[in-house]
Amino acid sequence: MSLIRIAYATQTGNAESCGRYVLAEAEMRGLRSAATNLVDYACEQILRESTLLLIASTWGDGEPPDDAMDFYEYLGKLPGQPLLQLQFAVLALGDVSYENFCQCGKDFDRMLEEKGGTRMLPRVDCDVDYETPLRGWTLDVLTALAAKELAS
Numbered sequence: 001m002s003l004i005r006i007a008y009a010t011q012t013g014n015a016e017s018c019g020r021y022v023l024a025e026a027e028m029r030g031l032r033s034a035a036t037n038l039v040d041y042a043c044e045q046i047l048r049e050s051t052l053l054l055i056a057s058t059w060g061d062g063e064p065p066d067d068a069m070d071f072y073e074y075l076g077k078l079p080g081q082p083l084l085q086l087q088f089a090v091l092a093l094g095d096v097s098y099e100n101f102c103q104c105g106k107d108f109d110r111m112l113e114e115k116g117g118t119r120m121l122p123r124v125d126c127d128v129d130y131e132t133p134l135r136g137w138t139l140d141v142l143t144a145l146a147a148k149e150l151a152s
Helices: 014-028 043-047 066-077 103-114 131-151
Strands: 004-009 033-037 051-057 087-093 124-126
Touching (some): 014 051, 014 087, 014 131, 043 066, 051 103, 087 103, 124 131
Parallel strands (some): 087 124
């Protein structure tokens, strides 16, 4: 199986801890994976990824966190549908008390699909108590990936 890229966009560290959790769960299942903060991710690498699990927090009034701005802008400017090879899933973190709850994750989910990616499962939006939805999303996405691995 090709590499499962777990990318996270974080301002306070919550998305990073989620990314580390997903990585540990994937490795326990024998799935080849790597976790990367989007600030350290070469944007053009998305053109070569086959599987992306994106965990994104929202900052301020619906904006991406600082460490995701370059990737967010790069993805938004990509012409056409260059991500036809990509399957993806998005876990969005936010705070329901804000008007633009989980907006960054919603934007990434929409952009990845518009650019040709195939959504593996519906986006999950998490409020400040994200542990339970994180565990459910992780189980769902890794089960789908493991089933795909067995079928190939």
